[in-house]
Amino acid sequence: MKFILPYLKKYKKDIVWACLTISLAAIASLWQPKLLQQVVQAIADDKMGQISSLGVELIVIALVGLVAGALNTMFAARIAMGVAADIRLNEYQKIQQFSYGNIEQFSAGNLVVRLTNDVQQVQNMVMAIFQTVLRIPIIFIGALVLALMTLPNLWWVILVMVILVIAISAGVFKPMGKFFGKIQGLIDKTNNLAKENLQGARVVKSFNQSEQEAKRFNVAADSLNTINIKIGYLFGLLMPAFMLVGQLAIAVSVWYVGSHVVADPKMLGGLTSFVNYLMQIMIAIVNGGFMMTFAARAFVSVGRIEEVMQTQPDLTFKKDAPAVKLAGSVAFKQVSFTYPGDSQEVLHDISFSVDPGEMIGIVGATGSGKSTVAQLIARLFDPSKGSVEVGGVDLRDVNEQSLRQAVAYVQQRAMLFSGTIADNLRQGKRDAKLADMRKAGSIAQAAEFVEKYPDSYEHQVEERSANFSGGQKQRLSIARGVIGQPAILILDDSTSALDAQSEKRVQAALATDLPRTTKFIIAEKISSVIKADRIFVMADGHLVAEGSHHALLKTSPVYQEIYNTQKAQEVDVDD
Numbered sequence: 001m002k003f004i005l006p007y008l009k010k011y012k013k014d015i016v017w018a019c020l021t022i023s024l025a026a027i028a029s030l031w032q033p034k035l036l037q038q039v040v041q042a043i044a045d046d047k048m049g050q051i052s053s054l055g056v057e058l059i060v061i062a063l064v065g066l067v068a069g070a071l072n073t074m075f076a077a078r079i080a081m082g083v084a085a086d087i088r089l090n091e092y093q094k095i096q097q098f099s100y101g102n103i104e105q106f107s108a109g110n111l112v113v114r115l116t117n118d119v120q121q122v123q124n125m126v127m128a129i130f131q132t133v134l135r136i137p138i139i140f141i142g143a144l145v146l147a148l149m150t151l152p153n154l155w156w157v158i159l160v161m162v163i164l165v166i167a168i169s170a171g172v173f174k175p176m177g178k179f180f181g182k183i184q185g186l187i188d189k190t191n192n193l194a195k196e197n198l199q200g201a202r203v204v205k206s207f208n209q210s211e212q213e214a215k216r217f218n219v220a221a222d223s224l225n226t227i228n229i230k231i232g233y234l235f236g237l238l239m240p241a242f243m244l245v246g247q248l249a250i251a252v253s254v255w256y257v258g259s260h261v262v263a264d265p266k267m268l269g270g271l272t273s274f275v276n277y278l279m280q281i282m283i284a285i286v287n288g289g290f291m292m293t294f295a296a297r298a299f300v301s302v303g304r305i306e307e308v309m310q311t312q313p314d315l316t317f318k319k320d321a322p323a324v325k326l327a328g329s330v331a332f333k334q335v336s337f338t339y340p341g342d343s344q345e346v347l348h349d350i351s352f353s354v355d356p357g358e359m360i361g362i363v364g365a366t367g368s369g370k371s372t373v374a375q376l377i378a379r380l381f382d383p384s385k386g387s388v389e390v391g392g393v394d395l396r397d398v399n400e401q402s403l404r405q406a407v408a409y410v411q412q413r414a415m416l417f418s419g420t421i422a423d424n425l426r427q428g429k430r431d432a433k434l435a436d437m438r439k440a441g442s443i444a445q446a447a448e449f450v451e452k453y454p455d456s457y458e459h460q461v462e463e464r465s466a467n468f469s470g471g472q473k474q475r476l477s478i479a480r481g482v483i484g485q486p487a488i489l490i491l492d493d494s495t496s497a498l499d500a501q502s503e504k505r506v507q508a509a510l511a512t513d514l515p516r517t518t519k520f521i522i523a524e525k526i527s528s529v530i531k532a533d534r535i536f537v538m539a540d541g542h543l544v545a546e547g548s549h550h551a552l553l554k555t556s557p558v559y560q561e562i563y564n565t566q567k568a569q570e571v572d573v574d575d
């Protein structure tokens with residue numbers, strides 16, 4: 001609750017209105033039995049003249065209750081949806097501040113559930129507070145007092161009924177609350193399985209894994225089903241048990257009134273409202289039980305959202321760092337690195353320095369640390385030991401905007417966002433004009449297919465860029481990388497899906513059009529880096545050699561081995 005209170009402040013007026021309308025609706029439903037009692041009494045006393053005015057009163061009260069109830073739903077919905085939207089926005093903004101490491105720590109799927117499903121649970125709870133919870137004490141106390149005032153001799157019927165209803169509620173709602181808690185986790189699991197399966201639909205189909213996947217999904221869905229069935233059983237028990245208690249209370253009341261009505265004829269009218277109040281008391285207790293299980297589920301979600309909000313980004317940029325135009329030099333000073341949450345160091349004591357405009361190739365076996373080096377230059381992580389400098393500035397002291405303008409990192413897995421091609425290119429240069437896009441498209445060899453579309457750069461990119469081939473996606477992400485003419489461009493295996501001819505054309509265009517840009521070309525194939533000024537050779541997280549292709553062939557056994565293996569595989573090494 002402490003977490004939600006600040007969010008409620010904004011909706012003070014709606015809260016006042018919600019409280020007023022819910023009170024009015026509750027009072028109306030307490031009033032109705034009294035009027036009914038008077039109607040019955042009028043019939044018993046043969047005072048038919050009173051019936052029509054009582055009828056009008058009944059209709060007015062019912063209408064007041066109806067309108068108040070409808071207005072209350074409107075105010076409660078406004079508060080609940082407003083609070084949920086504010087929490088969602090704050091949580092989203094918080095996630096935006098997260099480092100890559102923070103996001104990996106939670107996992108992207110988990111964060112999505114915390115942003116959607118968990119916020120929905122909080123929204124449901126806020127709605128319930130202003131629609132139901134406030135009504136419970138008014139109805140409970142009001143109906144109790146009015147029932148006692150109506151037939152005071154039957155106080156013991158009320159007491160026994162309340163004790164029985166509370167006992168049943170405690171017995172049923174406690175396990176139900178536990179089951180609801182488990183449901184949240186199981187929904188996460190089935191969602192994740194379905195998401196993974198659908199995203200990997202091609203792999204599932206090509207490896208004929210549909211049956212296997214269906215079995216995996218069935219196991220999770222069965223657990224969810226089992227819990228839902230258990231909840232169903234509890235509900236199945238709950239309603240008849242309450243009904244039994246209610247009917248017994250009514251039967252006892254009728255029997256009691258029946259045996260005393262001759263002595264006190266007014267008891268007959270009282271019986272109708274007494275029975276009604278008994279039901280209202282029972283429903284108030286049952287609703288209280290429901291609200292408690294509901295709240296238990298919502299509190300789990302509040303905890304999960306709070307966890308996100310309280311997580312400190314493990315990588316922040318100095319707010320007072322001056323914005324400068326960073327030069328294209330890069331220096332690693334005794335850099336070692338361990339991924340957050342891992343214990344194994346993946347880069348060991350790496351030092352090098354690169355001058356502006358140099359073209360650096362990075363080669364090495366898979367898992368040798370090439371991409372990790374790239375991620376440290378782009379400051380997706382900070383080194384565990386040592387320092388990384390760009391343009392002579394330690395990245396821990398750099399201005400974020402300056403770094404993002406200076407370094408363009410085209411990642412191994414091309415990732416485009418839904419929207420248009422132009423929207424994606426503008427991520428690399430906010431105010432990019434058509435001419436900039438054409439230039440970038442031509443460097444990345446993307447113009448040849450983009451400009452064939454009738455809508456050219458306004459062509460739509462579907463969700464997960466499903467309407468582009470792997471090579472097209474790579475070309476577009478290279479175009480996004482070069483469009484801002486960065487001081488440093490990192491191509492992390494970004495041409496792996498391009499044919500040899502296109503790759504050569506990209507490299508030639510980079511050399512002519514971005515001559516002053518420092519380029520890091522990470523590649524599996526030596527042919528991709530053969531023209532680099534220097535090639536860095538990585539092995540098991542160490543920088544084991546550096547030099548030109550010819551020099552390395554003479555001096556580096558690791559490089560020779562890579563070269564010979566690729567040559568043996570008849571990879572076209574254009575020597």
Ligand SMILES: Nc1ncnc2c1ncn2[C@@H]1O[C@H](COP(=O)(O)OP(=O)(O)OP(=O)(O)O)[C@@H](O)[C@H]1O
Nearest residue numbers: 104339342346364365366367368369370371372373
């Ligand atoms: N996000 C991560 N969390 C934990 N460990 C990671 C992460 N990314 C990479 N690693 C580990 O760090 C080491 C270096 O990985 P890196 O991706 O830098 O290698 P690479 O040389 O680029 O490989 P490849 O050529 O296959 O892309 C590997 O052992 C890898 O398992």
